[in-house]
Amino acid sequence: MARGRRLHHGVAALVMARLALLSHGGGTIAVPVTATRTFEKLAETHGGQVIRTKYDLHALMMAASKEGVILATDANGNFIFPDFQPAADGMMALIRLLQYLARQETSLSAIASGLPSFSMETRQVACPWEAKGKVMRQLNETYKDYNSDNLDGIKIFLQEGEWVLVLPDPDQPQYH
Numbered sequence: 037m038a039r040g041r042r043l044h045h046g047v048a049a050l051v052m053a054r055l056a057l058l059s060h061g062g063g064t065i066a067v068p069v070t071a072t073r074t075f076e077k078l079a080e081t082h083g084g085q086v087i088r089t090k091y092d093l094h095a096l097m098m099a100a101s102k103e104g105v106i107l108a109t110d111a112n113g114n115f116i117f118p119d120f121q122p123a124a125d126g127m128m129a130l131i132r133l134l135q136y137l138a139r140q141e142t143s144l145s146a147i148a149s150g151l152p153s154f155s156m157e158t159r160q161v162a163c164p165w166e167a168k169g170k171v172m173r174q175l176n177e178t179y180k181d182y183n184s185d186n187l188d189g190i191k192i193f194l195q196e197g198e199w200v201l202v203l204p205d206p207d208q209p210q211y212h
Contacts, residue, residue: 043148046072046156049111051147052129055136056107057082063106066099068092069188069201070212071111074154090188091203097122161211168204171211175202 043051053065053075062083067075068091075086087105089095093114100108100122108116115129116122137144163171175190185191189203189211203212 041145043144045113046111046154047148047151048113049109049115050074050078050151051144052109052115052133052136053107054078054082054147054151055133055140057084059136059139060084060106064102064104066096066102066105066108066116068096068110069185069191070203071109072154072156073197073199074152077152088185088187093124097124158212160205163204163209163211165209168209168211172202172204 049067049071053067056065057063057079064085064087065075065079066087066089068089070091071088078084079086084106087099087102089099089108091110093110096108096110096114096116099105100116100118105118108118108122110124114124115126115132116124117128117132120128133144137147140147172190175192176184176186179190179192183193185193189201191199191201193199201212205212
């Protein structure tokens with residue numbers, strides 16, 4: 037008897053990315069700055085590349101409209117297949133998953149078990165509205181000698197494969 041297990045959103049996104057890359061023989065995957073860098077490792081292994089976007093669905097939809105993009109995902113359950121439409125579609129995600137698995141003649145568990153391991157921790161930290169700008173300026177100054185990315189918030193690269201992203205919430209007095 038087969039037993040299933042629920043995949044974390046991030047793992048499900050990596051599974052779909054791997055299947056898309058295998059099915060297309062490479063291509064470009066669009067993911068937000070919040071997604072694990074395992075996407076880059078996966079794309080490199082399968083002859084693809086990754087483009088990073090801001091953490092919002094509109095930015096992903098815009099990236100999905102670019103030439104060569106075969107999949108865009110927020111790694112939080114939304115999938116965009118640009119050759120179908122540049123918008124998230126849950127039913128299409130299921131159809132593509134089944135199509136990709138059939139083409140590769142494999143199972144979901146086999147693809148998931150073959151993924152590189154990664155870990156990620158997220159949390160929200162309260163911050164008064166009036167202090168948000170000051171916090172960002174202090175982070176930029178404190179970590180000016182580190183490799184960083186300011187596409188959305190500030191992403192500071194620490195050791196190999198380690199990073200921290202401080203992302204101000206646009207609607208709440210907090211950071212992610």
